[in-house]
Amino acid sequence: MEYDVMIVGGGMAGLTAGAFAADAGYSVLICEKENQLGGLINSFDKNGFTFDSGIRAIEDSGIVFPMLSSLGIEIEFVKSQVSVGIEDRIIGITSEENLKDYFELLASFYPESSEDIKRITDNIKTVMKYMKVLYGIENPIFKDLKHDRNYLFKVLLPWLGKFFFAIDKINRMNAPVEKHLKMFTGNQSLIDIISQHFFKETPAFFALSYFSLYLDYSYPLGGTGMIPRKMEEFCANRKVEIAKNTKIAALDPDHHSVTDEQGKVYFYKKLIWAADQKTMYQCIDTDKILDQKIKQKTIARKNEIKEKIGGDSVFTLYLSVDLAPSYFSEISHGHFFYTPLRIGLGEKIYSDLNQLLSVQSKTPTKKSQEQIKIWISKYINYTTFEISIPVLKDKNLAPAGKTGLIVSVLFDYSLIKILDEQGLYNEIKIHIEDCLIDALSKSVYPGIRSAIMDRFSYSPLSIAKKTGNSEGAITGWAFTNKGMPAVNKMQNISKSVLTPLSNIFQAGQWTYSPSGLPIAILTGKLAANKVISQLKKRK
Ligand SMILES: Cc1cc2nc3c(=O)[nH]c(=O)nc-3n(C[C@H](O)[C@H](O)[C@H](O)COP(=O)(O)OP(=O)(O)OC[C@H]3O[C@@H](n4cnc5c(N)ncnc54)[C@H](O)[C@@H]3O)c2cc1C
Structure with missing residues (x-):
């Protein structure tokens, strides 16, 4: 059988792509190498305790909740309130006002740097202002712009100007956070304390935006694994075929086929690769690609990412x-x-x-x-x-x-x-x-x-x-790579799902940087949109 859409990887990117493609009426197969969907979002039970094996809480970012609601998936969330502490002092972060407490917390440990801390917290305040714009509305990709005129005229259009202004400012704060903080202080301990729970060389705007993201954390009752579980239910109701314990080992773009580890071959019209990107290129035998231009582009991309490392x-x-x-x-x-x-x-x-x-x-x-x-x-x-x-x-x-x-x-x-x-x-x-x-x-x-x-x-x-x-990366490429092998400007995000192969799209944490759950979902939806629009044209 030939599937309209085949998806490799049943993490949140693959589940999102599968759910939307199936919702649009296409036949979908999701292949997942494990016996459980969710990838880096999952929960498990042990002796009466429920633990989360991946992400600890959810940042909506104007993406997660709109995605769930546009599919009609209901999950009960509670606030996942955050505390921050150093040694014996611990503060709660439940409103923007707590930025003042954060300043006092840092100043109590580094009184000699209190002027620097003031300037840093002012900088955080500015970043928070931009992030409020960036994630301040429900992402338009999950809205029905044709019918929801209220959203279009009252929310989206007034927001666009502010969005491009904020994006411009954010793009200028791309320096690694450790280096950025050196503009404010020479106190290495202070720099460390602010930056060390981010990934190495995280872009400053992303790291400093965390103060607002702390306020955005929610937790699904039952554990984070409730999200992939409900998505799986949705997919099953839409007749998505889900092949668990199915690891894809080879990909033949010219024949529109993939082969799993057991040698079983699956055919597709469109493929969305929602798993590790190096693996995807390793699976392609480029010698089998007949079109020389496409072959060269695929080899170039394969070589480009070969040396890059995960975050x-x-x-x-x-x-x-x-x-x-x-x-x-x-x-x-x-x-x-x-x-x-x-x-x-x-x-x-x-x-x-x-x-x-x-x-x-x-x-x-x-x-x-x-x-x-x-x-x-x-x-x-x-x-x-x-x-x-x-x-x-x-x-x-x-x-x-x-x-x-x-x-x-x-x-x-x-x-x-x-x-x-x-x-x-x-x-x-x-x-x-x-x-x-x-x-x-x-x-x-x-x-x-x-x-x-x-x-x-x-x-x-x-x-x-x-x-x-x-490299066990939990949010895609390392920021330390010389040359980021993924789209990293928000205004170009729609290109992040493209590959050199016209019937193959990519989605998930390796496609855009900085990444995480919201990006996995957003790129899953973007890839589904591309596929749906191409399949519509074929009809
Ligand atoms: C501890 C922790 C904390 C985190 N905190 C945050 C946070 O605060 N904020 C945030 O935004 N993000 C956070 N993340 C990151 C976020 O969870 C991930 O970026 C996101 O879930 C990635 O989703 P994905 O679908 O792109 O990839 P994955 O979840 O990795 O899914 C890929 C799937 O593909 C499958 N697969 C791989 N190879 C094959 C193959 N060859 N054939 C078939 N299937 C295959 C895998 O088994 C997996 O299920 C955190 C992650 C962890 C682990």
């Missing part, structure tokens, strides 16, 4: 603890960004790691291994944690009187990869878990160690294996 990944520790939710709610909200020490990671932390890894990969010894362990414990003590406590958002997500915690830190993929190749994976995973528990016990949760009933973790390598994403 930061995370190490996540899951804890089931015999402490009541009230123990934690007295400390913070259920979504908590916490830094145990004010010192910050410092500028040399990654060059130190690279040196250690270079030794470890060439001439590993007991001593080099010990030095890496020391580096890890220093990193964990000085970095910033993202702590999510599902039961504080939905009381049904843990057994009565107990609490599940999801504690994560950004973590270097190559470190885990090298040690895994040397047979040290489990040892290092336990070491990282111990360091995290130590840091928490010595700071924000004294005594938590003795209350732990169960613990396990999920490393960058687990993410890479489970989702197929290069």
